[in-house]
Amino acid sequence: MDMFKIAKADLSKLLAAIAAEQDLFVPAKVAGQTNFTLWNEETAVDLDTLKTVKSPKDVFFPQSENLYTVKKEDKKYKITPEELCSRDFVVFGMKACDIQGVKVLDRVFLADPVDTFYAARRAHGTIVALACGEPEESCFCSVFGVDPANPDADVALWVVGDDVCWKALTEKGEALTAKVEALLSAGDEAAVEAKKAEINAIVEKLPYADLDLEGWHGDATKEKFDSPVWDDLYKPCLACGTCTFVCPTCQCYDIKDYDTGHGIQRYRCWDSCMYSDFTMMAHGNNRTSQLQRFRQRFMHKLVYFPANNDGMYSCVGCGRCVDKCPASLNIVKVIKAFKKEEAAK
Amino acid sequence: MQELINRAKELLADGTVARVLGWREGDMSYNPEVAYFNSAEELDKFVYNGFCAANLSKYMIEASKLEGKTLVFLKPCDTYSFNQLLKEHRVDREKAYIIGVGCCGKLNVEAIKAMGIKGIQSIEIDDACETLTVKTIYGDKTVAYKDAMLERCHVCKGKEHMVYDELMGESRDTVDAERFAEVERIEAMSPAEKFAFFQAELSKCIRCNACRNVCPACSCRKCVFDSNKFDSAQKANVDSFEEKMFHIIRAFHVAGRCTDCGECSRVCPQGIPLHLFNRKFIKDINKFYGEFKAGEDAETKGPLTNFTFDDVEPCDAVERG
Numbered sequence: 001m002d003m004f005k006i007a008k009a010d011l012s013k014l015l016a017a018i019a020a021e022q023d024l025f026v027p028a029k030v031a032g033q034t035n036f037t038l039w040n041e042e043t044a045v046d047l048d049t050l051k052t053v054k055s056p057k058d059v060f061f062p063q064s065e066n067l068y069t070v071k072k073e074d075k076k077y078k079i080t081p082e083e084l085c086s087r088d089f090v091v092f093g094m095k096a097c098d099i100q101g102v103k104v105l106d107r108v109f110l111a112d113p114v115d116t117f118y119a120a121r122r123a124h125g126t127i128v129a130l131a132c133g134e135p136e137e138s139c140f141c142s143v144f145g146v147d148p149a150n151p152d153a154d155v156a157l158w159v160v161g162d163d164v165c166w167k168a169l170t171e172k173g174e175a176l177t178a179k180v181e182a183l184l185s186a187g188d189e190a191a192v193e194a195k196k197a198e199i200n201a202i203v204e205k206l207p208y209a210d211l212d213l214e215g216w217h218g219d220a221t222k223e224k225f226d227s228p229v230w231d232d233l234y235k236p237c238l239a240c241g242t243c244t245f246v247c248p249t250c251q252c253y254d255i256k257d258y259d260t261g262h263g264i265q266r267y268r269c270w271d272s273c274m275y276s277d278f279t280m281m282a283h284g285n286n287r288t289s290q291l292q293r294f295r296q297r298f299m300h301k302l303v304y305f306p307a308n309n310d311g312m313y314s315c316v317g318c319g320r321c322v323d324k325c326p327a328s329l330n331i332v333k334v335i336k337a338f339k340k341e342e343a344a345k
Numbered sequence: 346m347q348e349l350i351n352r353a354k355e356l357l358a359d360g361t362v363a364r365v366l367g368w369r370e371g372d373m374s375y376n377p378e379v380a381y382f383n384s385a386e387e388l389d390k391f392v393y394n395g396f397c398a399a400n401l402s403k404y405m406i407e408a409s410k411l412e413g414k415t416l417v418f419l420k421p422c423d424t425y426s427f428n429q430l431l432k433e434h435r436v437d438r439e440k441a442y443i444i445g446v447g448c449c450g451k452l453n454v455e456a457i458k459a460m461g462i463k464g465i466q467s468i469e470i471d472d473a474c475e476t477l478t479v480k481t482i483y484g485d486k487t488v489a490y491k492d493a494m495l496e497r498c499h500v501c502k503g504k505e506h507m508v509y510d511e512l513m514g515e516s517r518d519t520v521d522a523e524r525f526a527e528v529e530r531i532e533a534m535s536p537a538e539k540f541a542f543f544q545a546e547l548s549k550c551i552r553c554n555a556c557r558n559v560c561p562a563c564s565c566r567k568c569v570f571d572s573n574k575f576d577s578a579q580k581a582n583v584d585s586f587e588e589k590m591f592h593i594i595r596a597f598h599v600a601g602r603c604t605d606c607g608e609c610s611r612v613c614p615q616g617i618p619l620h621l622f623n624r625k626f627i628k629d630i631n632k633f634y635g636e637f638k639a640g641e642d643a644e645t646k647g648p649l650t651n652f653t654f655d656d657v658e659p660c661d662a663v664e665r666g
Binding site for chain 2: 033134136205206236239258267275328329
């Protein structure tokens with residue numbers, strides 16, 4: 001497929017053209033922080049910040065969404081299911097790690113029984129990804145086989161000098177390209193290849209580039225679960241939900257009722273395995289200590305998920321937990337602590 | 346730092362304390378973590394520098410339940426939190442051996458990154474705490490220490506420890522801003538401007554509860570927001586009203602008990618200046634009840650929990666705007 005380009009200065013025209021026919025989500029700075037948001041003419045688009053605070057997963061799997069509404073009318077209850085997403089949209093500027101995150105979510109939500117809310121959004125969404133110009137020290141996507149220079153999306157973009165190069169990679173991407181082709185001109189394949197080499201050279205220099213996943217696989221439950229390492233590791237954990245809520249792959253949710261006064265709104269919202277009522281059941285809670293809750297998160301990412309998904313880890317190395325954990329704990333420290341323990345044996 | 350390690354080893358060796366609560370070096374210059382040290386050997390990883398911002402007072406709630414004393418290192422502002430927890434019978438003074446450590450202001454790596462510095466490989470702090478040398482994969486940078494400090498350090502309450510068993514290390518005055526200036530700026534706004542300001546800030550909230558969980562004043566055994574009988578989720582804002590409700594309820598609940606330690610704003614992943622709510626209450630309490638510093642001692646009754654006939658009438662409070 002052909003390489004196109006557009007001048008950086010003309011990006012706003014491109015975004016307006018995309019938004020003319022569908023919804024458009026872009027990274028934008030609001031009150032000092034960059035997150036994905038629905039675009040309009042006034043949006044302060046921010047493509048320079050490498051990582052949004054929250055991953056863009058909530059474009060496909062919102063933090064909270066209604067499932068149905070129950071309304072009492074006379075002596076009857078009227079149940080109205082929430083409509084599925086039926087409008088096309090584009091997510092612009094996703095990074096390779098976050099796209100790998102969507103692939104993890106696909107494994108969960110598109111497997112039988114299919115999550116119809118998620119599936120509808122995936123069907124209507126087109127992902128335009130941006131290669132990472134300047135990876136940061138907390139990035140370790142390459143450890144999980146992600147190539148930040150080659151995002152696996154519908155359309156991939158590379159910033160080369162004053163231009164943004166554009167290449168469609170799928171049918172959806174071709175369709176979007178056709179809609180905005182008037183704004184694009186022929187791009188230089190060789191310049192993009194040079195850019196990719198530049199990005200890969202930086203990736204090799206990142207401090208976590210040599211993080212070793214040896215020993216983390218679907219059959220590791222027995223040796224990892226009862227390790228004394230957890231007992232030391234979990235102690236600074238505040239039991240907040242920051243790591244789970246900024247994570248592109250955390251997919252646990254809770255279903256709750258909101259009392260509207262004349263009925264209920266049944267909604268689902270992200271849950272966090274760090275929270276005390278996580279997986280609360282009639283008999284109580286099967287994880288009663290913070291050690292157990294802390295362990296669950298990492299065992300899920302590095303052991304249980306691969307066990308059930310052909311070896312696929314549910315960490316993509318985006319490093320948001322590294323950046324955001326208020327107690328400076330993160331999956332890298334967990335992996336390193338086990339490595340150290342095993343070396344000492 | 347070596348003196349702190351040596352002293353901790355002594356206190357462990359002579360049996361004064363059973364363990365040490367401090368900071369352990371991270372895998373990057375800027376991410377040390379809170380840790381317990383149970384042996385002299387483990388203490389070799391102990392670190393105390395500008396990035397040891399975490400307030401250890403709240404960890405003493407759990408440490409108070411353990412056998413024997415815990416040696417805890419408290420910075421001047423942390424001691425206010427410890428006193429407040431003592432007053433509320435949440436920590437046991439007998440279970441704590443407090444070394445008050447000096448403080449030259451604590452650093453905020455987000456402030457360094459906000460200067461456009463990316464790909465940090467290491468950050469070196471000079472002995473005088475004047476300059477940071479930041480090595481990055483995109484080249485080396487120099488940053489003035491004070492430009493990388495947390496907001497709370499620019500308006501520091503003072504470098505005097507309110508409770509301790511012994512003191513170690515030097516402090517340095519870091520005040521270069523007016524503590525209530527930002528509160529006054531917001532007070533001067535019209536109601537519509539105020540609403541817009543808080544709307545923009547609080548709609549970033551992801552309900553991670555980090556502010557609550559780190560807060561030494563939020564020490565309830567079970568928070569009302571964690572109750573599944575309460576008709577509001579602890580983990581999602583159902584509507585824009587709930588975005589604000591959580592933070593406003595929390596601010597009211599800690600009013601008169603908040604020591605302005607600034608941990609809420611330090612840990613917020615979305616950079617919401619949560620301390621402004623608490624500081625507004627502190628300003629009002631000072632105005633209506635006279636100067637009051639929560640945590641200055643462990644005995645004085647707080648103005649909001651101590652009725653006197655001289656108390657301000659509710660109508661006066663309404664007029665405050």
